[in-house]
Amino acid sequence: MSGETPPPDDDDAANTDRSPGAADRTAPPTGRSPPDDASGSPLDRIETRHAVGVAAILAVAAGLLVAPGVYGAVTGPDGTVAVIEIDGAIDSGTAQHVEDNLRDARTNDSIEAVVLEVDSGGGLPAQSERMYAAVDRTASVMPVYAAVDTLGASGAYLAIAPADRIYVAPSAQAVGSVGVAGTAPAPNGPNAGTTGPDKAGSDPDTQRERRQTLANLFIENVIEQRGDEIELDREAIAHADAYLGTEAVENGFADRFGFVGGAVADAASEAGIDDYAVDTRRTESRVPGGIPLLEQDDGTVVVAEGSGEEFGDGLILAVAPQAWDETVGDDVIMTSYTGRLPADGDAADATTDDATATNGGDGE
Amino acid sequence: MSVDLRTTVGAFALVFLAVVGVAAVGGVVLDDAPPETASVADDHWQLDAVEPETVSEGGEVEMESTEPSNTVVVHLGSGGAGLGGGTSILPIEDGDAPAEADIGSLGGVRRGVAPLTAALVENGHEVRFYGGLTSAEPLPSMLSDADAFVTTSPGALSATDADAVESFVDAGGRTLVTSDPGGAGALTDFGSPFGVYGEAGYVYDMENNDANYLSVLVEPTGPGALTEGVEQVVLRGAAPVGAAGDSTTLTTAETSRLSTTREAGAYGVAVRSDSLAVVGDSSFLEPENAGRADNGVLIGNVADFLVTGEEPDVSFGPTGPGGVPPGGAVPPGGATPPEPPEPSGNATA
Numbered sequence: 050m051s052g053e054t055p056p057p058d059d060d061d062a063a064n065t066d067r068s069p070g071a072a073d074r075t076a077p078p079t080g081r082s083p084p085d086d087a088s089g090s091p092l093d094r095i096e097t098r099h100a101v102g103v104a105a106i107l108a109v110a111a112g113l114l115v116a117p118g119v120y121g122a123v124t125g126p127d128g129t130v131a132v133i134e135i136d137g138a139i140d141s142g143t144a145q146h147v148e149d150n151l152r153d154a155r156t157n158d159s160i161e162a163v164v165l166e167v168d169s170g171g172g173l174p175a176q177s178e179r180m181y182a183a184v185d186r187t188a189s190v191m192p193v194y195a196a197v198d199t200l201g202a203s204g205a206y207l208a209i210a211p212a213d214r215i216y217v218a219p220s221a222q223a224v225g226s227v228g229v230a231g232t233a234p235a236p237n238g239p240n241a242g243t244t245g246p247d248k249a250g251s252d253p254d255t256q257r258e259r260r261q262t263l264a265n266l267f268i269e270n271v272i273e274q275r276g277d278e279i280e281l282d283r284e285a286i287a288h289a290d291a292y293l294g295t296e297a298v299e300n301g302f303a304d305r306f307g308f309v310g311g312a313v314a315d316a317a318s319e320a321g322i323d324d325y326a327v328d329t330r331r332t333e334s335r336v337p338g339g340i341p342l343l344e345q346d347d348g349t350v351v352v353a354e355g356s357g358e359e360f361g362d363g364l365i366l367a368v369a370p371q372a373w374d375e376t377v378g379d380d381v382i383m384t385s386y387t388g389r390l391p392a393d394g395d396a397a398d399a400t401t402d403d404a405t406a407t408n409g410g411d412g413e
Numbered sequence: 414m415s416v417d418l419r420t421t422v423g424a425f426a427l428v429f430l431a432v433v434g435v436a437a438v439g440g441v442v443l444d445d446a447p448p449e450t451a452s453v454a455d456d457h458w459q460l461d462a463v464e465p466e467t468v469s470e471g472g473e474v475e476m477e478s479t480e481p482s483n484t485v486v487v488h489l490g491s492g493g494a495g496l497g498g499g500t501s502i503l504p505i506e507d508g509d510a511p512a513e514a515d516i517g518s519l520g521g522v523r524r525g526v527a528p529l530t531a532a533l534v535e536n537g538h539e540v541r542f543y544g545g546l547t548s549a550e551p552l553p554s555m556l557s558d559a560d561a562f563v564t565t566s567p568g569a570l571s572a573t574d575a576d577a578v579e580s581f582v583d584a585g586g587r588t589l590v591t592s593d594p595g596g597a598g599a600l601t602d603f604g605s606p607f608g609v610y611g612e613a614g615y616v617y618d619m620e621n622n623d624a625n626y627l628s629v630l631v632e633p634t635g636p637g638a639l640t641e642g643v644e645q646v647v648l649r650g651a652a653p654v655g656a657a658g659d660s661t662t663l664t665t666a667e668t669s670r671l672s673t674t675r676e677a678g679a680y681g682v683a684v685r686s687d688s689l690a691v692v693g694d695s696s697f698l699e700p701e702n703a704g705r706a707d708n709g710v711l712i713g714n715v716a717d718f719l720v721t722g723e724e725p726d727v728s729f730g731p732t733g734p735g736g737v738p739p740g741g742a743v744p745p746g747g748a749t750p751p752e753p754p755e756p757s758g759n760a761t762a
Contacts, residue, residue, distance in 0.1 A: 186451070186453060190448040190449070253701050272457075
């Protein structure tokens with residue numbers, strides 16, 4: 050401001066601008082003082098106009114420093130919708146990924162809603178339960194929606210059951226499959242390598258009961274979360290069918306048709322944020338690290354045999370039949386009642402009506 | 414005017430503390446803790462809430478008959494009994510050496526009928542196993558000396574053997590046939606002369622079962638020698654069987670369903686036609702299942718059924734079915750080649 054005044058009147062103008070009254074009264078002493086203090090402090094020689102100029106420059110610099118933040122605060126999103134992927138066979142890595150990111154969503158103030166991007170046919174029941182609990186917790190403080198593409202079945206369905214809303218693609222091929230599967234109960238023979246008769250495995254009755262207990266846990270979890278939405282009774286749910294997307298919306302296993310994009314928009318709207326950012330949290334790797342991979346001719350990557358990460362055939366799994374092969378490989382064969390004849394074609398043929406059967410030889 | 418260092422430092426300290434103080438106070442005042450999350454409901458995780466209902470352990474296998482020694486021929490096929498009943502393929506008794514650290518095996522296919530054979534032998538009867546075409550003695554020869562016959566795999570009988578059994582039944586020989594799901598075609602092939610047939614599919618029950626939908630609970634339709642003292646039997650994998658006339662002896666609960674139609678209803682799983690008894694399940698004979706519910710009582714009744722009655726008068730001379738000379742060293746098959754062990758069992762299932 051003072052720089053724009055004409056140079057001849059610079060001193061007077063500046064003085065009168067700042068403090069007209071004081072300048073008039075103290076003009077004579079002020080005019081005389083510089084020579085008196087010339088031998089004193091250098092600070093005293095700084096002209097007011099210089100000080101004002103420096104202050105203005107500093108103010109501009111400070112303003113430039115702060116301006117982006119202010120601009121961002123004014124024009125930036127009101128909040129973030131986190132998209133968290135649940136993909137592939139559910140194991141510890143999947144559960145950690147989902148649980149960590151959901152915890153982050155709850156503690157991070159900028160995240161206002163969560164969308165689960167689901168394409169999984171299930172896996173280990175306990176890890177599915179772990180995700181179930183994390184989703185349930187998160188859904189109690191913010192909108193949590195799930196969007197299923199092809200597979201949202203068995204363990205994956207358990208994980209998303211507490212979500213506030215489940216979207217499915219109309220052509221989703223497996224939604225639901227509320228049940229567990231494993232090798233058929235079989236007695237164990239005497240084994241000198243174990244220290245107790247049950248060390249090699251429980252008796253068949255106990256195996257049967259425990260399997261049913263796991264199934265009941267699954268069913269109860271689903272009824273707890275979606276009992277009001279699902280229009281089937283408990284027995285029908287326990288049939289463990291996996292539904293198409295169109296069927297799932299009809300019978301209440303899902304809420305509406307949609308995909309991740311629509312779910313994100315709806316979740317943001319539900320959270321009350323018109324202007325939102327999307328933060329996508331992918332699983333870092335489809336296959337946990339450290340497992341040797343083989344690339345097949347058709348381009349698919351499979352886990353090499355012998356890696357220690359395959360689910361053992363002693364485990365009971367929450368896996369939909371559609372995902373059985375990729376989850377457990379050849380170790381456990383799900384033989385349907387009208388299935389193919391086994392290779393040895395003996396009297397075992399089609400009498401294998403249980404949901405599963407071992408591939409033999411492990412019952413000694 | 415000189416710079417007052419103390420004042421300057423003091424001013425710095427004052428401003429610094431003010432800034433930090435404002436930040437601290439502001440943080441305390443403005444910062445809101447992470448939102449309270451509702452705890453995950455876990456009432457429905459308690460064992461009481463999810464433990465399946467099971468049947469109680471039942472009675473022992475006991476025979477009541479005081480018949481003199483009878484001979485019972487037992488045929489098991491090659492694949493073992495009760496696959497559908499939940500017992501998987503077991504190591505073959507006479508097979509290879511046991512694997513790994515075992516000190517024994519479960520006993521192979523003959524293990525599947527051990528409770529029945531043990532009861533028979535305990536009561537003074539003779540049990541002879543027929544192992545199929547590779548046996549040293551052909552089935553007609555064995556049957557000519559036998560009082561009763563048991564097969565858990567009618568489909569594994571050759572055509573000649575099946576004819577021999579048919580003649581045996583016609584002559585009054587007590588015969589028990591168990592047929593698991595998947596064996597409907599073979600059972601019908603074998604049983605049609607006596608008005609007995611098998612239905613495709615299996616019966617399951619999602620409500621009343623022994624910890625698994627396949628482990629259906631069956632009850633007698635009325636009083637009868639086979640079901641005396643039986644209130645409830647567990648079958649691990651039941652195939653529906655039927656007979657001309659109403660001779661069903663065991664049916665499933667009304668809540669059970671047939672796999673092929675999903676229709677709920679009571680399905681017959683055991684029939685009796687004179688000297689022929691047919692059960693659509695072989696698992697109830699297995700050691701693990703003999704103690705469940707009243708399975709043991711049923712096994713005892715079956716044992717009584719097998720040894721009761723007149724000795725069948727049947728001979729398999731040159732005029733017998735298939736023209737098999739008794740005691741022939743060569744298994745039948747020259748003129749009438751035996752059919753495969755599994756005639757159409759799967760295709761019709």
